[in-house]
Amino acid sequence: MSHGLYLYGIFPSPGPKDLGLEGLDKQPVQAQVVDEFVFLYSEAQQERYLASRRNLLGHERVLEQAMEQGYQTLLPLQFGLIIQDWERVQQQLLVPKGEVLKQLLHKLEGRREVSVKVVWDAARELEALMQENAILRDQRDQLEGKSLSMDEVVRIGQAIERAMNDRKQAIIETFRQRLNGRALETVENDSLMEGMIYNAAYLIPWEQEAEFCEQVEVLDQAFENRLRIRYNSFTAPFNFAQLR
Template identity: 25%
Template sequence: MEAGLYLYGITVAQGTVPVEVPGIENAEVEQVVEGSLAAIVTRVTTQKIRPQRSNLAAHHHVLRDLTEQQPILPAAFGTIAGSEKQLREVLRRNHDVLIEQLKRLRGKVEMGLGVYWDTPNVFEFFVATHRELEQMRDRLFRPGKTPRFEEKVELGKLFESLLRDSRQRHTRQVIEALSPYCVEIRTIDPGEEKMIMKLACLVEESRRGQWEDGIEAVARHFDNHYGFKYTGPWAPHNFADIDLNLVPA
């Protein structure tokens, strides 16, 4: 029994479904056409899709195929419309906004860049490169002294402050270097301590090579304590500024 339509994304309506790979649950990928828009979907038997490897891979493969052929507004993994009627209503209600977004993204892809401290221990690296942190660490942990809790907190605050300042400085440097090759750059929370920055870059497909050359050029300004890793091309998840407010019926 059909429980809903799993949504991969929204694109411009075509005569046929522009995807040949199987979708979620190894099911067929279809399109629901409403006017000049098409929602790329798979009919599913559950209202919740687990984020297991096979499902994540299917979601990614469908979007990859779409991205290679035409502009796509990708939906977040796990987005399910309760019915075809509901999905059509959403497409009608948001038609002008969706068309404008698709025009903005035509011929562009999302590329990701992560820059990280390539060192076993970030704190020890900062101790070795920041005199004030080294002095406080040595003063608190000198032989015969047991630091108080408050002193450890102050040491941690200094480290976090230096970490934040370093991230901000390096991020500005990299964004400035890559901006000439990007339509737009958005920062993403770096998450783990070793990450300096995560950038989502909206790049014209024709300028991908220049963007990659730009990364190589800016990386030369960093020593071997830093690592650069880029990924893509991806569907423009971080640049699809839409909220369809789909709730399963």
């Protein structure tokens, strides 16, 4: 039983046809032309889709497979969007937001999103900081086996915290200086896990991905084994397709 139409993304006309893709709940992915836009959709088998890892990846996979087949200019829609009929899309989305959608598609033409996530080992970084900074090391050593006042404990703790934050910011600034100038736009997102100190998405010209990847490798080598750098070279441009 269909519960409406599940939407994945929007392409400029003429858009994709007969992609042969499988969407959520193993439903065939279809294309629907509405005005100057082409919507990728499948029949919704649920009234509401839970944002599980499986469903989220299924949503993203449809978009990425369409891009891999050559339909690279795309506005990905947020996960979980179900509509009842195309007339409602016309009234609720295209009439009020049609011009904005055209502008976003124009902005994304010939461009792609890549992302960099940087993870450090805080314990190792703290130990390295202590090796490099004799004053902080002496202060930390005072915390062990001595009876200090609460004020002294707090002061030493804050000094170490500030130094660690400075260390983190120095790494982040290095990534910004190396990568931001090579991107048309950059979006910095929240960290997704403990130890992640930087999470950024970049909008770059499609053909310049290899060059951008090279710069990420240069950074990886510069920091040797200090950091784990996760580079995603191919994803739908969620960070640069925000409807205002």
